[in-house]
Amino acid sequence: MASGPDRRRGSRRPPQERREAFLDAAVVAIRRDGPTVSMEAMARQAGVTKPILYRLFDDRDGLLHALGERMAGQVIIEVTAALEQGSDGDPREMLRRAISAYVALIDDETEVYRFVTDQSGPRGPTVTGLSAEVARAIAVVLGEQLRAAGADSGAAEPWAFGIVGMVHLSGDWWVRNRTLPRDRLVTYLVDLLWDGFAGLAPPNREPRSATTTD
Structure with missing residues (x-):
């Protein structure tokens, strides 16, 4: 006090x-x-x-909004630092560090996270708003790394929003249920983002083209 x-x-x-x-x-x-x-x-x-x-x-929603902005800022700092640390290393490990940083933060601050995300109002932060703010910051880092690698940086924004959306909702589910260890959740998410559903395909099946004709 x-x-x-x-x-x-x-x-x-x-x-x-x-x-x-x-x-x-x-x-x-x-x-x-x-x-x-x-x-x-x-x-x-x-x-x-x-x-x-x-x-x-002004009201409770105003306090929610301010705390949501603060938490989003903490997420951005932790996750972008993890991405930048991995710029010269193994990209899969970089992805693991970034996801682990996010999940660790909502694990360490579960009560604050739930205060921000469980309540909504005219000006209160929502899950979508919190994710979007983080995704926009990550898109900048991804764009820089894609350009440095000589790759198409146009993928940075849709990738950032897709990754953050998946990790955020998975983390939200986990923090409320905790039916598996935190490290296993991170591994599952990294495996899906890195390999997609390719591991489920039969070994001798040819990959399907993204564009097909009737």
């Missing part, structure tokens, strides 16, 4: 600094009380009254 001096100086701090401090307190309350935590509990953790929270975020 905020200390007495911090509360007295709160009105003098820049609005953005106050917002970040309140978001820090909200995260503490969410981790403690779970995704259904009340605004009163978050305000109490910040050492302020609920009207002050409403003054900064």
Whole structure:
């Protein structure tokens, strides 16, 4: 909970600094009380009254939106760092690191993740919005790496959205069910993204052309 001096100086701090401090307190309350935590509990953790929270975020949806943006930023930092680290190495391992970084983050911050994604409203973040923000950032990194490899960088954006969509929804399913170990989930996703369904085809069957004529 905020200390007495911090509360007295709160009105003098820049609005953005106050917002970040309140978001820090909200995260503490969410981790403690779970995704259904009340605004009163978050305000109490910040050492302020609920009207002050409403003054900064308007309503619960405003707070959801701010926390969603923060979580998206954390995902982008972790995943793009994993992609960039793999630029000179094994691309399959690079893919594994990127997926593992995302799954690890929602595993470590499950309560905050569920607070952001379980609730919606006129301005609240949705699963689609959170994924799209991450995908756009990853598309930039993929485009750079495709160009560096002399490949068609036009694939970067659809690939990024497809990969993030699949990993996000699979991770969302996993974090709610946890019917298998985290590392196994990552392996399954890497195998599917890397090899597709080719491993299911009979060994002597010729691959089907992408374009066929009647």
